[in-house]
Amino acid sequence: MTPLVYVFEEQVRDLLSQAGDVRLLDGVAYGFDDWTVFHAYTEKPSFTPSGHICPCVAMRSDATGFVDEEKLMLQVRSRVDPDGGPIVVLLVGTGVADSPSCRALVLTEKGVAGADTRFVPRRSELFSRNTGLLETSALAEKKVVIVGLGSGGSPIALELARAGIGHFTLIDFDRLELGNISRHVCGVNDLGRYKTLAVRDQLLQKNPFAEVSTMEVNINQALSQVEDAVAASDLLIVASDNDQSRFNLNQMSLNNNKVALYGRAITRAAGGDVLRVRPWKGPCYNCIFSSGLIDGREEEMSQKRQALAILPAYVEEDKINTMIQVGLSSDIAPIANMMTKMALVELSRGIETGMSTVDEDLASDFYVWANRREEAYANWPRMGFKWTHPSILRWYGARVDRDPNCLVCGGHLEEEPAT
Amino acid sequence: MGWSSQQSTRLHLEMDILSRYFPTFFLKDSIIPGHAIIEGTLRSNAGHEYIVRLHVPADLPNSVPIVEIVSPVLRDRFGHSLADLGTSYPMHLLKPENGVVRICHYSASHWSPNITFSKILLKIRAWLEAYEGHLDSGYAIDHYLPHMTA
Numbered sequence: 001m002t003p004l005v006y007v008f009e010e011q012v013r014d015l016l017s018q019a020g021d022v023r024l025l026d027g028v029a030y031g032f033d034d035w036t037v038f039h040a041y042t043e044k045p046s047f048t049p050s051g052h053i054c055p056c057v058a059m060r061s062d063a064t065g066f067v068d069e070e071k072l073m074l075q076v077r078s079r080v081d082p083d084g085g086p087i088v089v090l091l092v093g094t095g096v097a098d099s100p101s102c103r104a105l106v107l108t109e110k111g112v113a114g115a116d117t118r119f120v121p122r123r124s125e126l127f128s129r130n131t132g133l134l135e136t137s138a139l140a141e142k143k144v145v146i147v148g149l150g151s152g153g154s155p156i157a158l159e160l161a162r163a164g165i166g167h168f169t170l171i172d173f174d175r176l177e178l179g180n181i182s183r184h185v186c187g188v189n190d191l192g193r194y195k196t197l198a199v200r201d202q203l204l205q206k207n208p209f210a211e212v213s214t215m216e217v218n219i220n221q222a223l224s225q226v227e228d229a230v231a232a233s234d235l236l237i238v239a240s241d242n243d244q245s246r247f248n249l250n251q252m253s254l255n256n257n258k259v260a261l262y263g264r265a266i267t268r269a270a271g272g273d274v275l276r277v278r279p280w281k282g283p284c285y286n287c288i289f290s291s292g293l294i295d296g297r298e299e300e301m302s303q304k305r306q307a308l309a310i311l312p313a314y315v316e317e318d319k320i321n322t323m324i325q326v327g328l329s330s331d332i333a334p335i336a337n338m339m340t341k342m343a344l345v346e347l348s349r350g351i352e353t354g355m356s357t358v359d360e361d362l363a364s365d366f367y368v369w370a371n372r373r374e375e376a377y378a379n380w381p382r383m384g385f386k387w388t389h390p391s392i393l394r395w396y397g398a399r400v401d402r403d404p405n406c407l408v409c410g411g412h413l414e415e416e417p418a419t
Numbered sequence: 420m421g422w423s424s425q426q427s428t429r430l431h432l433e434m435d436i437l438s439r440y441f442p443t444f445f446l447k448d449s450i451i452p453g454h455a456i457i458e459g460t461l462r463s464n465a466g467h468e469y470i471v472r473l474h475v476p477a478d479l480p481n482s483v484p485i486v487e488i489v490s491p492v493l494r495d496r497f498g499h500s501l502a503d504l505g506t507s508y509p510m511h512l513l514k515p516e517n518g519v520v521r522i523c524h525y526s527a528s529h530w531s532p533n534i535t536f537s538k539i540l541l542k543i544r545a546w547l548e549a550y551e552g553h554l555d556s557g558y559a560i561d562h563y564l565p566h567m568t569a
């Protein structure tokens with residue numbers, strides 16, 4: 001089979017725009033499937049690549065396009081030692097109408113083979129398939145802050161990158177552990193890494209042109225730093241695992257008049273809920289918290305650190321361990337999916353997109369989901385064939401108003417911040 | 420960083436309520452978030468006085484304030500210092516700091532920004548009555564005060 005080599009168009013353009021007489025340049029390539037497919041880079045990729053590493057040498061060819069291949073291969077061989085593996089050689093030039101061109105050769109002990117070359121296109125073309133449903137060029141300008149990059153936050157981040165959102169701030173101070181893997185978008189490759197950085201790499205796999213900044217902080221101890229990020233964003237997505245962080249983020253969302261989405265799973269992910277806070281227009285997180293709507297809907301405990309943070313110090317180790325009961329990734333997925341859709345509705349506001357009718361449907365600010373008839377849903381009837389009674393695997397919107405006695409957004413405040 | 424304007428408003432509200440229901444309580448070192456404390460005297464039904472200190476959290480009102488009994492030095496019925504008990508479930512005590520007893524009043528899982536300092540002090544009043552009950556009867560404090568389930 002003819003080897004296949006993928007090259008980033010942006011990198012080729014950069015190389016061509018460099019002045020001076022640089023002829024040979026060391027890049028890097030990653031090979032897959034018995035060296036039949038390569039991803040070649042003229043400079044270090046901005047995300048963590050996968051595959052088996054091998055040398056790559058790029059050359060800016062003359063306008064005439066003539067290259068003495070034999071001489072070049074000798075030059076390449078004397079330049080890098082492939083240690084038995086292949087060397088990818090890129091011949092970069094300018095084609096018709098000033099468009100960049102790239103020819104790839106794969107050099108092995110057996111000789112030189114010409115490869116099929118494909119460009120990974122620039123930003124504008126990457127999301128062209130979304131046109132019609134989402135105005136992706138407008139979404140590329142949107143900035144999202146995501147707090148909590150666990151089983152809930154990480155798939156939301158990924159879905160938003162897939163939809164073409166261009167700017168992310170990821171906030172979490174946890175590292176990826178073995179126990180997280182089965183419910184997380186990242187795998188064993190990322191064990192021990194900060195979830196923020198591991199998820200950033202996943203985002204860049206979906207949208208290599210996204211701008212992703214990360215903050216490895218406990219938001220309860222880095223309030224002003226986090227608030228700066230919230231102030232600079234278009235939307236705040238809260239997938240953290242404790243109320244203190246949600247209370248603090250609620251205040252930041254109100255202070256800066258930024259819409260916030262909160263999602264959580266209840267015990268063993270038997271279900272979950274999603275809250276949208278439109279500051280000063282609808283209920284805030286504290287209004288919901290004090291409304292009784294979430295009473296009896298204890299949050300899922302998925303790890304020891306989470307339990308230790310909220311339990312009095314005298315609770316014994318045994319009890320803590322029995323409290324850690326997690327659901328499946330497929331139990332978290334509907335909650336993350338609902339939050340993603342609500343995020344896209346918010347981010348598409350003011351832009352003519354296919355999301356506007358969804359906006360009309362999402363009249364409620366608080367939604368409840370059930371995965372199984374247990375915990376808070378133990379007394380629900382079976383789904384059967386009726387549409388008229390509550391059932392698992394459906395979303396329910398609840399009518400909730402602002403609480404005039406809420407000590408965070410209620411009437412005690414002299415005035416609301418100017419919007 | 421100082422208090423945000425919302426936090427300043429909240430501190431005023433808290434002190435306003437305290438001035439009505441717990442007038443001996445006053446605010447100290449209020450400029451710096453994380454250092455501000457509120458201190459005053461609570462008197463039990465039997466007439467004993469306790470100096471109580473509440474640490475105003477830097478993220479007021481979003482986390483549980485630490486509450487300490489500064490004086491007198493509290494001892495159990497058998498003469499042992501309560502601070503030496505360390506964290507104690509039956510006595511509703513958190514880990515003491517600098518030998519000062521810290522009361523477990525609201526747990527983090529039951530905290531809400533709607534809970535005012537005045538509500539906390541009501542709980543401390545109840546703890547003090549239970550403590551004096553313990554001195555009389557020898558029953559642990561959770562005989563008198565139910566625990567909040569976590």
Ligand SMILES: [Zn+2]
Nearest residue numbers: 284287406409
């Ligand atoms: Zn509110």
